[in-house]
Amino acid sequence: EGCALKRTAKNTVFADGVAGAPVMIVGEAPGADEDRLGKPFVGVSGQLMDRMFSAIGMSRDRDLYITNILFWRPPGNRTPTPQETQICLPFIRRQIELVNPEVLVTLGNPSTQGILGVSTGIMRTRGRWIDYDTGTRVIPAMPTFHPAYLLRSPAYKRLSWQDLRAIRKKLAEAVSS
Numbered sequence: 001e002g003c004a005l006k007r008t009a010k011n012t013v014f015a016d017g018v019a020g021a022p023v024m025i026v027g028e029a030p031g032a033d034e035d036r037l038g039k040p041f042v043g044v045s046g047q048l049m050d051r052m053f054s055a056i057g058m059s060r061d062r063d064l065y066i067t068n069i070l071f072w073r074p075p076g077n078r079t080p081t082p083q084e085t086q087i088c089l090p091f092i093r094r095q096i097e098l099v100n101p102e103v104l105v106t107l108g109n110p111s112t113q114g115i116l117g118v119s120t121g122i123m124r125t126r127g128r129w130i131d132y133d134t135g136t137r138v139i140p141a142m143p144t145f146h147p148a149y150l151l152r153s154p155a156y157k158r159l160s161w162q163d164l165r166a167i168r169k170k171l172a173e174a175v176s177s
Contacts, residue, residue: 002087003070003071003072003084003087003088004084005070005072005073005074005075005084006071006072008072008073008074008075009030009035009072009073010035010036010038010073011030011035011036011037011038012038012071012072013030013034013035013038013039013040013068013071013072013073014038014040014067014071015040015065015066015067015095016039016040016041016060016065016066016067017060017061017064017065017066018060018061018062018063018064018065019065019098019099020065020099020100021062021063021064021065021099021101022063022101022102022103022171022174023053023058023063023064023065023101023102023103023104023105023167023171024064024065024066024067024095024096024099024101024103024104024105025041025049025064025065025066025067025105025107026067026068026069026092026096026104026105026106026107026111026115027040027041027066027067027068027069027107027108027111027146028068028069028070028079028080028107028108028109028110028111028146029068029069029070029072029073029074029080029110030068030070030071030072030073031043031045031073031077031148032073032077033046034046034068034073035072035073040066040067040068041066041147044148044151045146045147045148045150045151046147048147048150048151049066049107049147052147052160052164053164055161055164056164056165056167056168057168065099065101067092067095068111069085069088069089069092069110069111069114069115070084070085070088070110071088071091079109079110080110082114085110085113085114086114089114089115092114092115093115093134096115096132096134096139097134097135097136100134100137100139101139102139102140102170102171102174103139103140103141103142103167103170103171103174104132104139104140104141104142105141105142105143105144105167106141106142106143106144107144107145107146107147108122108145108146108148108149109121109122112125112126112143115132115141116130116132116141116143118130118143122143122144122145122146122149125143126143126144126145126159126163127142127143127144127159127162127163127166128142128143129141129142129166129170130142130143140170142163142166142167142170144159144160144163144164145159145160145163
């Protein structure tokens with residue numbers, strides 16, 4: 001109730017995928033397509049994200065739980081403010097606890113900085129494992145580029161591919177241990 005974005009959005013965009021999935025992905029905020037359909041990552045960047053995870057053998061209907069740090073679209077598709085992120089953060093933290101993934105993936109600056117508490121930007125943070133402590137267990141988290149950024153800057157897809165391979169490797173290690 002405390003987030004003013006709720007009044008300007010068409011729909012609450014909560015989550016998609018499988019509860020209890022091995023990988024939980026947290027993006028930034030819904031875009032226009034997501035706001036219209038009430039489902040995260042259904043637009044062009046979501047289609048790219050689906051192809052990216054498909055390349056490492058994963059899909060939303062089997063392996064992924066997908067959400068955003070904000071559940072409502074900011075007007076004009078602007079970047080979420082730190083205040084908006086802080087309002088929604090307790091809900092995302094609880095969602096992470098309930099999904100209890102083997103790997104957490106944060107897409108872009110707002111989700112990486114908000115959830116993982118880092119102050120550096122995604123260029124310096126991506127590709128490094130960061131421990132996310134739920135209070136009951138530690139989940140390895142991989143910050144990486146948001147697919148919308150990759151659509152604007154395709155040269156960075158190579159780095160995202162490295163991140164995806166690291167995610168696949170970390171999951172294989174979790175299964176074998």
